[in-house]
Amino acid sequence: MVLPVFAQQLPEVQKVEPPNWWANHTINPVRLLVRGENFQNAKVVSKNNSLKVSNVKINLRGDYLFFDVGIAKNAKIGKYEFEISTAGGKTIVPFEISAPLDAKTNFQSVTNEDVIYLIMTDRFANGDAANDKDADRQNPRAWHGGDFKGITKNLSYLKELGVTAIWLTPWYDNSDDIINCDKPWCPMTSYHGYGAIDYYGVENHFGTLADLREMIAAAHRSGIKIIQDQVANHVGMRHPWKEKPPLDNWFPPFFQNRFNNSSLLSPNASKAEVENTLKGWFDFSLPDLNQEEPEVAKYEIQNALWWIGTTGISGIRQDTIQYMPRWFIRDWSNAILKQYPNFYMVGEVFEEDSAQTAFFQGGKIGWDGVDTNLPSVFDFKLWRTSQEVFTGKKPMRALRDVLKYDGLYGDASRVTVMTNNHDTDRFMSLPDATKEGAKLHVAFMLATRGIPQLYYGEEIAMIGGHDPDNRKDFSGGFSGDSANKFTKSGRTADEQEMFEETKAWIEIRKKFGALKNGKTIDLRYDENTYIFARQSGKETIVVGLNRANKSDFIQFDAKILGFTARKVVCRPEGGNSTVPLSNQGGVDGTINLSLPPQTAIAYECSEAR
Numbered sequence: 001m002v003l004p005v006f007a008q009q010l011p012e013v014q015k016v017e018p019p020n021w022w023a024n025h026t027i028n029p030v031r032l033l034v035r036g037e038n039f040q041n042a043k044v045v046s047k048n049n050s051l052k053v054s055n056v057k058i059n060l061r062g063d064y065l066f067f068d069v070g071i072a073k074n075a076k077i078g079k080y081e082f083e084i085s086t087a088g089g090k091t092i093v094p095f096e097i098s099a100p101l102d103a104k105t106n107f108q109s110v111t112n113e114d115v116i117y118l119i120m121t122d123r124f125a126n127g128d129a130a131n132d133k134d135a136d137r138q139n140p141r142a143w144h145g146g147d148f149k150g151i152t153k154n155l156s157y158l159k160e161l162g163v164t165a166i167w168l169t170p171w172y173d174n175s176d177d178i179i180n181c182d183k184p185w186c187p188m189t190s191y192h193g194y195g196a197i198d199y200y201g202v203e204n205h206f207g208t209l210a211d212l213r214e215m216i217a218a219a220h221r222s223g224i225k226i227i228q229d230q231v232a233n234h235v236g237m238r239h240p241w242k243e244k245p246p247l248d249n250w251f252p253p254f255f256q257n258r259f260n261n262s263s264l265l266s267p268n269a270s271k272a273e274v275e276n277t278l279k280g281w282f283d284f285s286l287p288d289l290n291q292e293e294p295e296v297a298k299y300e301i302q303n304a305l306w307w308i309g310t311t312g313i314s315g316i317r318q319d320t321i322q323y324m325p326r327w328f329i330r331d332w333s334n335a336i337l338k339q340y341p342n343f344y345m346v347g348e349v350f351e352e353d354s355a356q357t358a359f360f361q362g363g364k365i366g367w368d369g370v371d372t373n374l375p376s377v378f379d380f381k382l383w384r385t386s387q388e389v390f391t392g393k394k395p396m397r398a399l400r401d402v403l404k405y406d407g408l409y410g411d412a413s414r415v416t417v418m419t420n421n422h423d424t425d426r427f428m429s430l431p432d433a434t435k436e437g438a439k440l441h442v443a444f445m446l447a448t449r450g451i452p453q454l455y456y457g458e459e460i461a462m463i464g465g466h467d468p469d470n471r472k473d474f475s476g477g478f479s480g481d482s483a484n485k486f487t488k489s490g491r492t493a494d495e496q497e498m499f500e501e502t503k504a505w506i507e508i509r510k511k512f513g514a515l516k517n518g519k520t521i522d523l524r525y526d527e528n529t530y531i532f533a534r535q536s537g538k539e540t541i542v543v544g545l546n547r548a549n550k551s552d553f554i555q556f557d558a559k560i561l562g563f564t565a566r567k568v569v570c571r572p573e574g575g576n577s578t579v580p581l582s583n584q585g586g587v588d589g590t591i592n593l594s595l596p597p598q599t600a601i602a603y604e605c606s607e608a609r
């Protein structure tokens with residue numbers, strides 16, 4: 001009997017990740033992951049002396065190949081090739097050494113000088129009808145057509161408002177499939193971007209990589225930085241890895257995450273509970289990545305750096321960050337900060353608990369011996385409390401009762417304070433919401449410590465309940481819209497009032513370093529008022545928030561703020577305040593400030609000469 005002999009088929013390369021890299025980068029060698037067929041027993045050689053191949057690894061199915069590429073310092077910019085040879089033949093892996101982007105205009109960190117504006121790309125403005133595949137604006141879970149060109153077109157609106165950074169929901173390529181089911185949320189699509197099918201691809205509904213880079217360059221010319229939304233915890237169901245993972249342990253086996261998130265904070269949690277929270281899948285449609293596999297960790301860290309190097313972005317918002325091991329957050333942060341010191345990364349730790357959000361910010365070693373080095377986290381506790389306070393559900397002193405825990409943070413001044421986001425109900429749709437409350441809420445977020453982040457449409461008092469109702473199209477961004485809210489003439493009086501209040505507080509914040517970087521000193525916190533100073537060097541700003549429908553005033557000893565002169569003058573800067581300029585000072589060391597009803601006001605106080 002003669003056993004049949006199967007000749008090995010020709011090796012075939014389908015995808016190279018990353019497709020390019022840079023010489024003199026802090027990551028060297030870079031590790032390539034090549035997807036294809038028939039890689040069994042492959043040998044890989046570099047066809048150019050500037051690039052060296054090592055550590056070749058092939059998975060059991062022979063459809064994924066890993067190898068290190070050492071890049072010579074003097075490697076020239078241009079196209080390169082690696083040759084793969086097997087018993088079945090030879091093929092080429094294309095690669096490129098790219099020119100680095102200009103560091104003078106790119107990779108600018110997002111700091112306390114900035115005001116961030118969150119845009120859901122699909123819902124902001126449609127600048128290119130050619131990419132509107134299957135768009136259906138009647139279905140809140142379908143693609144609506146918004147894209148990079150739509151953002152580029154409306155940069156002047158953002159500039160007028162005064163924001164200096166845009167956080168865009170994920171632009172990785174997601175599946176174009178329309179999911180049908182018998183549930184009320186079907187048919188649905190991946191318009192939101194949180195189900196990557198290609199970590200190196202750009203969503204075709206938003207444009208091409210070239211469109212993205214053009215949008216970023218245009219934003220930079222307008223003085224606006226870009227923050228990418230990255231999702232390293234999980235991929236989308238239609239990612240090719242789902243059916244054929246590069247390694248057997250690429251994803252933990254499916255088990256449902258019970259979201260016992262506090263197990264991540266507690267030193268007393270069982271290993272099993274922590275394991276469920278870190279490795280459990282959000283649901284069957286979101287395969288959870290296993291960062292304990294070094295190839296996964298390496299892939300994700302390189303991917304983050306590839307996007308920064310390729311697009312010139314200034315920051316990263318990392319989705320659902322707490323569901324990844326803290327040592328991975330540290331390694332990821334360290335790798336980015338090594339290449340781009342001072343880079344801004346903000347983690348989503350969706351917990352209304354300062355102890356838990358603080359645990360994930362860097363600058364402090366946790367009980368587990370890990371300092372994540374993560375520059376920023378969102379302050380979900382302050383966000384919720386501010387909503388509750390300014391819709392009348394909690395006393396004003398509740399704001400101070402959140403901020404009193406600032407010592408838990410590695411650096412509370414770099415926490416990202418959010419007015420709202422795409423996962424939460426819009427302010428004007430909260431029970432008992434009023435225009436006055438919305439104005440106080442945004443003023444407080446722009447005056448308190450941290451880096452403020454706004455959500456598109458809140459500046460014109462848009463309404464919207466639970467997801468996806470909170471993700472409505474920005475009126476004026478799509479053809480056929482009855483009103484163009486990007487212009488004053490398209491806005492109602494109330495919308496214009498909200499726009500002006502937001503813009504005014506952004507301007508006040510820009511004017512005073514103390515509001516951006518100063519320390520906070522509480523002056524009064526009670527049922528209806530919260531008054532605090534922000535102080536930096538010789539600059540003192542007193543912020544007064546009065547939610548009552550009658551005037552109030554505060555009188556205090558100027559020494560509390562370190563003044564020694566007998567006369568201190570405080571000049572009002574507040575939003576739409578009508579407080580007269582006179583009689584706001586103090587003599588004999590006393591400061592008297594009036595607090596108009598339902599108003600946020602800022603006073604600049606200084607010693608009279």
Ligand SMILES: [Ca+2]
Pocket residue numbers: 126127128129130131132145146147205
């Ligand atoms: Ca479009």
Ligand SMILES: [Ca+2]
Pocket residue numbers: 173174175176203204205
């Ligand atoms: Ca797509």
Ligand SMILES: [Ca+2]
Pocket residue numbers: 233277278279280288289323324
């Ligand atoms: Ca996880």
